[in-house]
Amino acid sequence: MPHTTEYRVIYGDCDPFDVVYYANYLDFFERGRTEFFRDIGLTYRLISDTGVFSPVAETNCKYKSSARYDDLIVIETTIAYLKRVKIRFDYKIYRKEPRKLLAEGYTVHAFVNCEGKILPAPQEVIEKVKELLCEA
Amino acid sequence: MPHTTEYRVIYGDCDPFDVVYYANYLDFFERGRTEFFRDIGLTYRLISDTGVFSPVAETNCKYKSSARYDDLIVIETTIAYLKRVKIRFDYKIYRKEPRKLLAEGYTVHAFVNCEGKILPAPQEVIEKVKELLCEA
Amino acid sequence: MPHTTEYRVIYGDCDPFDVVYYANYLDFFERGRTEFFRDIGLTYRLISDTGVFSPVAETNCKYKSSARYDDLIVIETTIAYLKRVKIRFDYKIYRKEPRKLLAEGYTVHAFVNCEGKILPAPQEVIEKVKELLCEA
Amino acid sequence: MPHTTEYRVIYGDCDPFDVVYYANYLDFFERGRTEFFRDIGLTYRLISDTGVFSPVAETNCKYKSSARYDDLIVIETTIAYLKRVKIRFDYKIYRKEPRKLLAEGYTVHAFVNCEGKILPAPQEVIEKVKELLCEA
Numbered sequence: 001m002p003h004t005t006e007y008r009v010i011y012g013d014c015d016p017f018d019v020v021y022y023a024n025y026l027d028f029f030e031r032g033r034t035e036f037f038r039d040i041g042l043t044y045r046l047i048s049d050t051g052v053f054s055p056v057a058e059t060n061c062k063y064k065s066s067a068r069y070d071d072l073i074v075i076e077t078t079i080a081y082l083k084r085v086k087i088r089f090d091y092k093i094y095r096k097e098p099r100k101l102l103a104e105g106y107t108v109h110a111f112v113n114c115e116g117k118i119l120p121a122p123q124e125v126i127e128k129v130k131e132l133l134c135e136a
Numbered sequence: 137m138p139h140t141t142e143y144r145v146i147y148g149d150c151d152p153f154d155v156v157y158y159a160n161y162l163d164f165f166e167r168g169r170t171e172f173f174r175d176i177g178l179t180y181r182l183i184s185d186t187g188v189f190s191p192v193a194e195t196n197c198k199y200k201s202s203a204r205y206d207d208l209i210v211i212e213t214t215i216a217y218l219k220r221v222k223i224r225f226d227y228k229i230y231r232k233e234p235r236k237l238l239a240e241g242y243t244v245h246a247f248v249n250c251e252g253k254i255l256p257a258p259q260e261v262i263e264k265v266k267e268l269l270c271e272a
Numbered sequence: 273m274p275h276t277t278e279y280r281v282i283y284g285d286c287d288p289f290d291v292v293y294y295a296n297y298l299d300f301f302e303r304g305r306t307e308f309f310r311d312i313g314l315t316y317r318l319i320s321d322t323g324v325f326s327p328v329a330e331t332n333c334k335y336k337s338s339a340r341y342d343d344l345i346v347i348e349t350t351i352a353y354l355k356r357v358k359i360r361f362d363y364k365i366y367r368k369e370p371r372k373l374l375a376e377g378y379t380v381h382a383f384v385n386c387e388g389k390i391l392p393a394p395q396e397v398i399e400k401v402k403e404l405l406c407e408a
Numbered sequence: 409m410p411h412t413t414e415y416r417v418i419y420g421d422c423d424p425f426d427v428v429y430y431a432n433y434l435d436f437f438e439r440g441r442t443e444f445f446r447d448i449g450l451t452y453r454l455i456s457d458t459g460v461f462s463p464v465a466e467t468n469c470k471y472k473s474s475a476r477y478d479d480l481i482v483i484e485t486t487i488a489y490l491k492r493v494k495i496r497f498d499y500k501i502y503r504k505e506p507r508k509l510l511a512e513g514y515t516v517h518a519f520v521n522c523e524g525k526i527l528p529a530p531q532e533v534i535e536k537v538k539e540l541l542c543e544a
Contacts, residue, residue, distance in 0.1 A: 010306060011316075011423045012299045012431055016477055018424040022192040022243075023162035027284045030159075034282060034342070044283075045342050056158040060196045069424055070306070070317050107158075116202075146442060147452075148435045151283045152290040152341055159284055163420045170418060170478070180419075181478050205288055206442070206453050294464040294515075295438075298431035328430040332468045338524075379430075 001136065002076040003036040006096065009071045019066035025093060025103050026059060032077035033089045033107070040128045052122050054109040057086065061105035065095075072096040082129045084120050086110050137272065138212040139172040142232065145207045155202035161229060161239050162195060168213035169225045169243070176264045188258050190245040193222065197241035201231075208232040218265045220256050222246050273408065274348040277307040278368065281343045291338035297365060297375050298331060304349035305361045305379070312400045324394050326381040329358065333377035337367075344368040354401045356392050358382050409544065410484040413443040414504065417479045427474035433501060433511050434467060440485035441497045441515070448536045460530050462517040465494065469513035473503075480504040490537045492528050494518050 007028060015021040034044060047054065067073050074096050080088040086108055093103040111119045143164060151157040170180060183190065203209050210232050216224040222244055229239040247255045279300060287293040306316060319326065339345050346368050352360040358380055365375040383391045415436060423429040442452060455462065475481050482504050488496040494516055501511040519527045 010302050012302055012429050014424045015419045016422045016426040021420050023159045026159035030282050030284055056199055058198045062194045063192055146438050147287045148293050148438055150288045152286045154288040157284050166418045166420055295431045295434035328471055330470045334466045335464055
């Protein structure tokens with residue numbers, strides 16, 4: 001089941017067409033994956049405190065409809081896969097009321113140390129993701 | 137030949153890892169395509185003043201290396217294709233000195249009227265892009 | 273009593289010093305006044321739908337301490353005054369746990385029509401603010 | 409004489425009222441002071457590499473008129489004062505053509521070490537600012 005988090009659109013997120021600027025959906029993706037990790041007992045701060053970082057290696061977003069000022073949006077996040085050295089999150093962005101799919105996309109992340117050297121996925125991440133898959 | 141434009145990275149573009157936040161590469165893409173259009177005698181304002189808008193339908197970015205604070209970056213923009221109802225721009229983002237590829241990606245745009253109805257590409261755009269292809 | 277709303281800091285809000293970039297506190301101010309208005313039965317969309325806009329005429333922010341990545345912050349908003357043609361909101365930004373004042377500031381807004389002509393405060397705003405003052 | 413730098417407004421800078429979002433003027437301020445410092449032979453990176461940081465302690469902006477999409481704006485930066493432990497920059501933001509004052513404001517900066525302890529202004533900064541004052 002996807003993890004969901006909500007976000008209220010402000011003027012600062014929008015562009016002159018009265019819709020959320022296309023780059024800002026990537027902020028929504030960050031909100032989605034951060035809250036997803038928090039819910040399974042991991043935080044990005046925790047991971048980076050152990051010297052492992054997970055920079056974005058690739059992102060993609062398909063825009064279906066427009067999020068507008070003051071919309072309450074729902075960010076649905078799932079883990080598409082966890083491989084030895086990378087993880088992919090999938091996102092769907094919905095307007096809450098009336099419900100409508102606005103965008104969908106993904107981010108692929110590597111695991112690296114503070115010098116940028118690629119590392120295998122941290123053990124905590126592997127275990128938490130396994131738990132999730134067993135529950136599902 | 138790709139169109140190039142330059143941009144200086146500020147603190148406001150960066151994240152706690154001292155690199156440009158991943159969403160902000162999409163701002164670089166916007167700078168690239170806007171200056172590209174200006175150079176061939178088109179502006180987005182001109183196009184939207186005629187009632188035609190070109191919202192982003194899809195974007196993709198692959199991150200190769202990191203743009204850092206105070207880097208002067210070079211945005212290379214090309215038109216990958218112009219079809220009846222859509223156009224795709226390709227981008228490469230380089231650090232200027234020493235030159236290094238930082239990211240590459242694309243945006244696909246539809247043409248719509250102010251109600252969001254899909255339109256064919258405006259005649260001015262078709263003609264300018266044809267001219268470009270003849271020159272190349 | 274001030275109105276409070278909460279917000280979770282993401283990487284996209286922060287700068288290379290691992291703290292929220294100074295401009296982004298103004299986004300927090302917008303969140304604060306929007307939720308304040310919603311709570312008293314007004315929305316910015318409602319006001320602008322009647323042809324009245326309330327652009328920011330002045331802003332000020334004093335930075336006391338730093339909001340950091342993943343902090344849950346509390347935005348306290350009060351109305352400092354409502355005059356014939358302007359309104360001022362005051363803001364205090366706190367880290368929630370452990371509680372600490374991070375910043376305080378204000379925004380002054382004019383009321384204008386769609387051509388930018390200054391208007392008196394809309395009747396709905398005056399009435400709602402009067403109600404608030406009576407309750408307090 | 410004020411230092412000037414130019415910047416082209418993109419959609420990503422604007423809000424639904426087709427004007428630059430109020431927080432983004434603070435990005436313009438950062439561009440202004442960074443280029444000012446570069447022109448007098450200082451860079452923020454240089455200063456922070458010596459372990460001295462200059463976080464913003466206060467900012468203020470008065471909005472006079474609106475910067476719009478595709479406007480070329482001019483950022484005029486001056487040093488209002490340099491005191492023992494702080495420095496203030498003043499900014500004026502103009503639309504270039506036709507020239508019009510859009511906003512004016514300031515930022516006050518402290519000097520701190522990496523633990524946030526307040527330091528006196530670095531000697532390089534004092535000397536460069538003295539040179540500037542002698543020339544003026």
